[in-house]
Amino acid sequence: MKYEVVVSFKPEVLDTQARAIKTTLDRLGYKSLSEFKVAKRFELEFPKGTKDADDLVASIADKVLANPVSEQYRIQKLEE
């Protein structure tokens, strides 16, 4: 069972990394680019049939991978 957790800053929080990359992209001529975002991606794998895997991933994302004060996350199951 495989999951991915993607963590990014909340929309209202300034992401300096995304801004720096976007500035360079602008300079390179990618002018039509209107929005650019950066996120951290985590991959988590459990042995097949792990009963509470969904809950474990949610708990890990909530308690460790993301800081609820400044970040948001989404979870996707990649493999059953």
Place this chain on the structure above:
Amino acid sequence: MQKITSIGRTRVGLIQFPGSNCDEDCVVALNRHFGLEVTKIWHRQTKLPAVDAIVIPGGFSFGDYLRCGGLAALSPIMDEIRAVAQKGMPIIGICNGFQILVETHLLEGALLPNAHGRFVCQRQGLVWSMKSMNSGANTKATISLPIAHGEGRFHADPHTVEKLKEEDRVLFTYAPNPNGSVGDIAGICDKSGRIWGMMPHPERAMEEITSGNEDGQLVWKAFFEHAMGGDANK
């Protein structure tokens, strides 16, 4: 400026993480300047020795992996820190120590990469405002302390910032703002006034010859006096 020689016999516990790098500075500041006994405590320990106050020093715990202070906040010793915090033990987190305290949720907010994207390492003007636990009197002072951080931009939602101000819990504000912190916030305390978090480094401003002033001494003295409930010389 009055020379401070003693802040009592407070026994200080100093938490060390892999990547802490202001630990020895704090030991020297407290031991040499105030004669305090400082016990270093490795983050993997699960029990605190007999101490009266906790210092969480600056540095780059766990290489700032995941988030600044994020992994340190989950170290075994932090369960114990949460427990003694509830019992009212004074705790001060400096720089990375502040980041660890917000990640532990003992203090509100988050510390994010500086708005301009650069590391700042400079002397920093600060306005220091504090309400006395005993008299309730407000004191305000302008001081200068070194700052050295890449991720010191204090962030909290507008409601939290308002609450911090209303409850007189913004201890230090930057003048001028070096990193884009909301409300110019450089340091805060918890509701009890016993848990302090600040980005500036008082341990680096102990001697005129190395730091240009001794403002750090004033901060340490105030922390111990204020956080110990005005009874530093017990």
